[in-house]
Amino acid sequence: MSNHIQKNSVSSKFLKSAYATISNGMTDEDVLGWLKAQNEAVEVRVHHTSFSRLDKWGYDQQRQCIRHDTGRFFSIEGIHVRTNWGYKSEWEQPIINQPEVGFLGCLVKEFDGILHFLMQAKIEPGNLNKVQLSPTLQATRSNFSRVHNGRTPAYLSFFQHAKPHQILLDQLQSEQGARFLKKRNRNIVVNVAGDIKPAPNFIWLTLGQIKSLMKYDHVVNMDTRTVIAGLPYGNYEKEVVSLFNHLNEGRPNTARHDFLTSTLTGEGSLHSIDEIISKITHLKSQYELEITQADLKSLDEWVYSDTEIYHRDRNFFRVIPVEVEIGNREVRSWYQPMIQPAQEGLCALVCRRINGLLHVAMQLKMECGNHDVVELAPTVQTLTGNYKSSRPGGVPFLDYVLNVPKEQVVFDTMQSEEGGRFFEEQNRNMIIIVPDEPAQDAEQDSMATLPYYEALYGQLPEKFVWMTLNQLGMFLKFNNYLNIQARSLIAAISF
Structure with missing residues (x-):
């Protein structure tokens, strides 16, 4: 068992940090108080x-x-957009074109054997509540090249001069495909040694603290969420997963058990990685x-x-x-x-245990700014239309999400989009775990009358696929597979 954990040394450090929800005696309330003080210390005006x-x-x-x-x-x-995807084959729209690849980066350092992330209390003009928890570095190439003649972003040199052995995560990930034209950022985590004194608006937090703070509205910004979504946790044998789940006995939670097992288990999935890649490839070649x-x-x-x-x-x-x-x-x-x-949006992951292992119904979604036609998206993603007035069955699984019993909802908060380009854009983020089997008397089950209900227990629509969290983690290692809305929800999953 110890050799297996050693092979996952970096991943196990992230996992250990994800378990640590209190550090230096700081609770969620303490961090929220610190953010409030940061907010009150800075004057912000947007006209x-x-x-x-x-x-x-x-x-x-x-x-x-x-x-x-x-x-x-x-x-x-x-x-001007032309496509054979969906009901509308042609339209025009404005879009943001920002071909630069920027940095979204976190510095990490071990304190008492636990990785901590250096987080920034950063204000963006579009933020609903001004200050949100941002990565250590959040900067476009124009920003850190000082095209604006401003100050150099704090801690930039740590990322520019990082040695290969210091880099624990390094990915190119996409931005909002309906708003940006083929935009990507470098998501990077750099391990540092020595004394680093946090600037006044920076704070060291564990991964568990960051995830815990996501249950509050508009606290953890989009850029932080996309970085931590890509963190690897490793693949472990069943007895090792059981050991990790044993650590949760002091805070029993069926969802945490399901999330952890699905994240760390590389076997038992409904579909193989090759089958999923084949499905994605088929759709990319079929649609233009x-x-x-x-x-x-x-x-x-x-x-x-x-x-x-x-x-x-x-x-x-x-x-x-x-x-x-x-x-x-x-x-x-x-x-x-x-x-x-024009309105708030809704993004939801619908999960179900299949053969005892939690799977997520992932949607293959085309957005006009995508690099390669489709990306894996949440089960439900409605950002560009008023989902509250959608016709029944118009958006797959939306009716289920809007009518789901409270006991099936394990995460439900309002989260902001990136505030540097989007003005007060917010989306309801939900994670739902449906029962293993449909109600015995389905005719009397109010949920059974909703469109797509039966698909959760039978055959998903063509543009959907069941995947484990472990499989999603594998796809996150590569470019342009999971969209930013999916990554935002994955970031919220805690153990």
């Missing part, structure tokens, strides 16, 4: 202004988009996604004004120009365009 007043930003006649004078940071462009540039001022069904760019039916989202003042940023004031949603 809706006009495009004509955006300093250093403007409409580029040649490129037919809104861009920064330097040509860096990002641009708001128009695209063609993106061409369009004039931002002349998009079909979109209105371009000096104060906003919006859909004529006031659906989906709008682009707004803002003036920002934040006291503790590398640059204290600036102008920029932002994306504001």
